[in-house]
Amino acid sequence: MRILVAEDQPLIREGIVRLLEQAGMTVEAVRDAVSLRERAEADPPDVVVTDIQMPPGMGDDGLEVALSLRRSHPQVGVVVLSQYLDDRYALDLVGDRADGVGYLLKEKIARGEVLVDAVRRVADGGSALDPDVVARLVGRRRPVDPLASLTPRERETLSLMAEGHSNAGIAQKLFVTVPAVERHVTGIFTKLGLQQTESGQHRRVLAVLRYLDA
Known part of the structure; x- marks a missing residue:
């Protein structure tokens, strides 16, 4: 490198x-x-x-x-x-x-x-x-919060995604299993309207952008 x-x-x-x-x-x-x-x-x-x-x-x-x-x-x-x-x-x-x-x-x-x-x-x-x-960045709140539908745990997961952590890294931070994190990530994608036709990495990037823009 x-x-x-x-x-x-x-x-x-x-x-x-x-x-x-x-x-x-x-x-x-x-x-x-x-x-x-x-x-x-x-x-x-x-x-x-x-x-x-x-x-x-x-x-x-x-x-x-x-x-x-x-x-x-x-x-x-x-x-x-x-x-x-x-x-x-x-x-x-x-x-x-x-x-x-x-x-x-x-x-x-x-x-x-x-x-x-x-x-x-x-x-x-x-x-x-x-x-x-x-x-x-998250403190810059807007009148309408596009992340309002996320659960507290999904918000925590998305916050760690924004910092660049992998699913395994998020699991370690939150003291949960990787499958549990994967379920949270799927829930985030669904609630933010990120279609399955997009690649997983691309959806992560889009989710982070939504998070920062919120």
């Missing part, structure tokens, strides 16, 4: 590179958004891991490149790291598809397995959204 890391702070950059290399990944690192765009366009990696704010503008330069790559190279997974929780960034990044994307708070990646797991999920076409980000 080839990873392109973009981070302007040397210690953080070196730490991320070391974590991913120890997990058996091939890693290249750059220091600014211009280099990120050039390297990613010239030889697209499997996953880009990028900070939001970085040179040359020290604004949302990293996020802008990530959004551009999502449009021009949809096969490239993108994991964005943020110093602060900002639901605008998450909504822009997810857009109309929740596959191959991750949004993590920097404070959480001190636990190396969090970043490694997120990169692997995103590389496989899944999502890896920080639980705090999901909670913030």
Whole structure:
């Protein structure tokens, strides 16, 4: 797996590179958004891991490149790291598809397995959204809640789906069996009107988008 890391702070950059290399990944690192765009366009990696704010503008330069790559190279997974929780960034990044994307708070990646797991999920076409980000997005309630028909357990299941967990991972989190999770997932699909003609993975993505949009 080839990873392109973009981070302007040397210690953080070196730490991320070391974590991913120890997990058996091939890693290249750059220091600014211009280099990120050039390297990613010239030889697209499997996953880009990028900070939001970085040179040359020290604004949302990293996020802008990530959004551009999502449009021009949809096969490239993108994991964005943020110093602060900002639901605008998450909504822009997810857009109309929740596959191959991750949004993590920097404070959480001190636990190396969090970043490694997120990169692997995103590389496989899944999502890896920080639980705090999901909670913030879900807090943006609308007058009509399209998820009103879901049971509390189905909502818990869908929340964990939004974080990128597999059925087995959800079962472990909720202390239930995998078949029980599968029943909840089926119930979610049915209540959200997601037809069986769609693939299971596609329906998961659509369900997550409905959840975040709610």
